[in-house]
Amino acid sequence: MNALPTAAEVLVAGAGPAGLALTASLRDRGVDAVLVDRLTAGLNTSRAAVVHARTLEVLRELKIADELVAAGITAPRFTVRERDRVLLTIDFGDLPTDFPYALLVPQNVTEELLLRRLEELGGAVLRPHELTAVRQDADGVTGVLAGGHEIRARYAVGTDGMHSVVREQIGVPFEGDTYAESFVLADVRLDWASSAPEVMLFFSREGVTVVAPLPGGRHRVVATVAEAPEHPTAADVQAILDARGPREHPARVTEVVWSSRFRVHHRLAARYREGRVFLAGDAAHVHSPAGGQGMNTGIQDAVDLGHRLAAVLRDGASPDTLDGYEAARRPVAEEVVSLTDRMTRVATVGNPALRNLRNTFLRTLDWLPPVHRAMAMRISELATRE
Structure with missing residues (x-):
């Protein structure tokens, strides 16, 4: 068992995909990042099962993309159907990426590869240690674990899920x-x-x-x-x-x-930062699984924030660099929440006349290549590239 430290540069709470990706990204850049989680072990269940192209591009930075692809099944398209009738085809095959497909792989496999990479970089998940309080001042953040142990850090990040203690501690509404x-x-x-x-x-x-x-x-x-x-x-x-x-x-x-x-x-944190404390992953946004984008958006949040924190802590960048995290990532989550909400509501139309109208509209879109490409770019999250 790893001993609990009393100090770190970045304290991360929550060892799901976002927390693992963030901590690995930071340690890859020489930042002393500590990851704690309240569970005795990872959940080891499949849960989120789609990894999109943009996420694979991001995970390539952490040197796990190829291994992840080898462990999964590549699906070059999504189809929208009513029974046997195809209403709309979303084809990823000609997207501008080295990963022109959706990858189907259980979440526990994604987490296993992220954890292995974190351990290769000298990190670990400290379990079971629940973060119960967060205090911050002008110089840093103090995280208090169950039992009273304190960890002092320059910054802290809540990747601790929909019921985030970190988000509650810093008083950010989840709207x-x-x-x-x-x-x-x-x-x-x-x-x-x-x-x-x-x-x-x-x-x-x-x-x-x-x-x-x-x-x-x-x-x-x-x-x-x-x-x-x-x-x-x-x-x-x-x-x-x-x-x-x-x-x-x-x-x-x-x-x-x-x-x-x-x-x-379908909820979105009112802001992603409060002083020296940040939110990422499900602590910042949750939404319908339509499109399979939740875990993907969270991993991309994490790596983006990792870049910015490392730039400040290692490269001497201005702390103002950190302001760009919310500016870059919250609009992405806002769009995902909106898109998946619309997909869910359109999918469940009950009125027969409205269903017929919906189906006719979707079949019409199926004849328009620019619509196909736009939808593929959005679902793959390639549209979020800077």
């Missing part, structure tokens, strides 16, 4: 709302004639359903339902696919590998 529906999340094995390497979004009156391939012959199913069971069964997932999925080549669930439920919020 937005919660969707009425809950979500089923399941990794399953399917008996299914379709082997297309694509992410399928099925729109239906009952809700939106995402079906995507995963390594090891599994598929990820995410679906909105009125009230999801705590641990969805094969019968639960089968009922969703029967009601919303393909008819011509129906999919049969043969095994549930892992399942869960969750509720989705």
Whole structure:
């Protein structure tokens, strides 16, 4: 077990993808960054399963992109469907990147590779140590852990999730709302004639359903339902696919590998900085999983902030450099929250006349190449390049 330090240049709370990426980025640049997490071990479940092109570009800086690609499945397109009818195709194949696809890989694999890279750089996750209080003054930040241990740092960052203690401690409002529906999340094995390497979004009156391939012959199913069971069964997932999925080549669930439920919020921190304390990842923004952008936006937040903190702490840049973090990253999250909210609401239109109008509109867009490219750039998050 690693001993708890009493001082660091940067204290990071929360060892999800954003916290791991930030701490690795800082240590890669010679910054003494300490990462604490309240859990005894990582969650080791698949959760977020899409890594987009811009995130792979960012992770290439940390030297894990190639290994991550090797561990996943590349999907060159998203399709929006109503049953067997394709309404819109979003093709990533000609995007201006070395990663012209969405990568399907379980979140625990992404975290394992980030943790390994952090350890290669001499870092570690200090567990289980919950940050309970944050005090700051003109010279630095004092983080107080459960049990009373204090760590003094130049700066602190909350990457501690939607219920962020750091965000609460610095008094930043988390503005937005919660969707009425809950979500089923399941990794399953399917008996299914379709082997297309694509992410399928099925729109239906009952809700939106995402079906995507995963390594090891599994598929990820995410679906909105009125009230999801705590641990969805094969019968639960089968009922969703029967009601919303393909008819011509129906999919049969043969095994549930892992399942869960969750509720989705669409919320955005009113600001990303309070003095010497910053927010990133789910502590700063949460939104619908439509498009699979949550973890991606958080990792990009983290590496951007890592660059800026390292510039100040190692390269002698003006502290004003840090003001650019919120200016650069909050508009990105604002757009993602807005886009995924619109996608979720459009997907779940109940009125038959409005559904027909929506479908006609989407099929019309499918004939317009500039629309395809614009949507692919936004979903891949390549549009956020500076």
